[in-house]
Amino acid sequence: MDQKTINVAMIGQGFMGKSHSNAWSQVNKFFNPPITPVMHTVYGMEAEHPEVFAKKWGWANASTNWEETVKSPEIGLVDIVTPNFMHAPPAKAAILAGKKCVTCEKPIAGSLDDARAMAEASEKYNVPSFVWFVYRRCPAVAYAHQMVKAGMLGDILHIRATYLQDWADENVPMTWRFKKETAGSGAHGDLNAHITDMTRFVAGVEIEEICGCISKTFVPKRKKLTGLINQTNIIGGAQAGGDEYDDVTVDDAVLYLAKFNNGAVGSFEAARQATGNKNANYFEINGTKGALKFAFERMNELQFYDATRPSGIQGWTTILCTHGADHPYVANWWPDGHLIGYEHTFVNMAYDVLKVLNGEEPTIPLATFRDAYQTQRILEAALICAEEKRFVKLDEVK
Numbered sequence: 001m002d003q004k005t006i007n008v009a010m011i012g013q014g015f016m017g018k019s020h021s022n023a024w025s026q027v028n029k030f031f032n033p034p035i036t037p038v039m040h041t042v043y044g045m046e047a048e049h050p051e052v053f054a055k056k057w058g059w060a061n062a063s064t065n066w067e068e069t070v071k072s073p074e075i076g077l078v079d080i081v082t083p084n085f086m087h088a089p090p091a092k093a094a095i096l097a098g099k100k101c102v103t104c105e106k107p108i109a110g111s112l113d114d115a116r117a118m119a120e121a122s123e124k125y126n127v128p129s130f131v132w133f134v135y136r137r138c139p140a141v142a143y144a145h146q147m148v149k150a151g152m153l154g155d156i157l158h159i160r161a162t163y164l165q166d167w168a169d170e171n172v173p174m175t176w177r178f179k180k181e182t183a184g185s186g187a188h189g190d191l192n193a194h195i196t197d198m199t200r201f202v203a204g205v206e207i208e209e210i211c212g213c214i215s216k217t218f219v220p221k222r223k224k225l226t227g228l229i230n231q232t233n234i235i236g237g238a239q240a241g242g243d244e245y246d247d248v249t250v251d252d253a254v255l256y257l258a259k260f261n262n263g264a265v266g267s268f269e270a271a272r273q274a275t276g277n278k279n280a281n282y283f284e285i286n287g288t289k290g291a292l293k294f295a296f297e298r299m300n301e302l303q304f305y306d307a308t309r310p311s312g313i314q315g316w317t318t319i320l321c322t323h324g325a326d327h328p329y330v331a332n333w334w335p336d337g338h339l340i341g342y343e344h345t346f347v348n349m350a351y352d353v354l355k356v357l358n359g360e361e362p363t364i365p366l367a368t369f370r371d372a373y374q375t376q377r378i379l380e381a382a383l384i385c386a387e388e389k390r391f392v393k394l395d396e397v398k
């Protein structure tokens, strides 16, 4: 029997290079996607020895020339996992080369101009293009989206989200993540991007105005890096050598307040030096009929408060979102109660991309380039608010 396939090229091979390689190699085992991804080529920088990565992670070919790789007529899907400033060039090149699909890590780009150009190009050339906002694809988050859509929270009044980490103390050397020209912003584009997307997705309401924002850099200079290439190595504990310092040009923390188009109010906080928090990605949504809480470090669980129950028995319920008959994606993983982790969210996303390429509905909506551009507008509005110390309407930010 003929099996439809698509050749994938992945651009970049750091932290996300591993998680995406795992996703492309697992998706056909746990799911039955209508199109099978073939791990054709991985691009890495010369110093990274992409041939070693290719062998270890199952790519047939290795390349040190991303332009050639993206243009190759053999490639159908281009998957971009490079630093933020390096999202737009391969994405635009892939779209212009007429690829069947482009997928790109978040935030969609390092600048709003790049984000807009990517969204416009994908629409102009009709190339399905998606951003890996994978936290949508935790079964608990996907289920929360479905619960809100089914009206179980009533009218949404409050959205409260925090994404706190603590890896970036002054001992961490300079990398692309601390420079505006390579990252665009710091914790903001890295972490607020996720919680902004995730809460837009779950609550189904849109931010109209940013009503306050603080952007703070705690560590203004960092030791220059010697001999290290990617963020993964730094998180792995490696240190910079030498005594030269370089200026940090992005935030370490950004907090913003927002008004939504349905009258709800919200607060968002992203931080990389929030001691004690490792990957504390959290939201709480309160509606007139109920409320939800999600905390990624307990990602299999969703907290639900049903305010329609008799008052004497109201209280928070912990839902273990591992029931295949009810909770998205989990039927393809393990029996009830056998927990899943971070990497599964990427496999879930790969599955939905392959479904959409076959003209099918995804399990839950994917973030298109247009959708991710909308998130980028919100992030930009927050930075304008912090810079100019005034309320910023989203309409101002194009």
Ligand SMILES: NC(=O)c1ccc[n+]([C@@H]2O[C@H](COP(=O)([O-])OP(=O)(O)OC[C@H]3O[C@@H](n4cnc5c(N)ncnc54)[C@H](O)[C@@H]3O)[C@@H](O)[C@H]2O)c1
Binding pocket: 011, 012, 013, 014, 015, 016, 017, 043, 044, 045, 048, 081, 082, 083, 084, 086, 105, 106, 107, 132, 133, 134, 190, 229, 230, 231, 232, 233
């Ligand atoms: N979805 C998530 O949960 C999540 C988590 C971490 C990172 N990200 C995003 O993934 C992207 C990559 O992050 P990462 O943590 O994998 O970074 P990383 O530093 O670990 O790896 C980046 C890789 O990109 C390539 N690269 C680096 N500099 C380059 C350059 N100048 N030109 C071309 N290629 C270059 C290299 O192959 C490098 O290994 C970023 O956009 C980041 O925001 C997403």
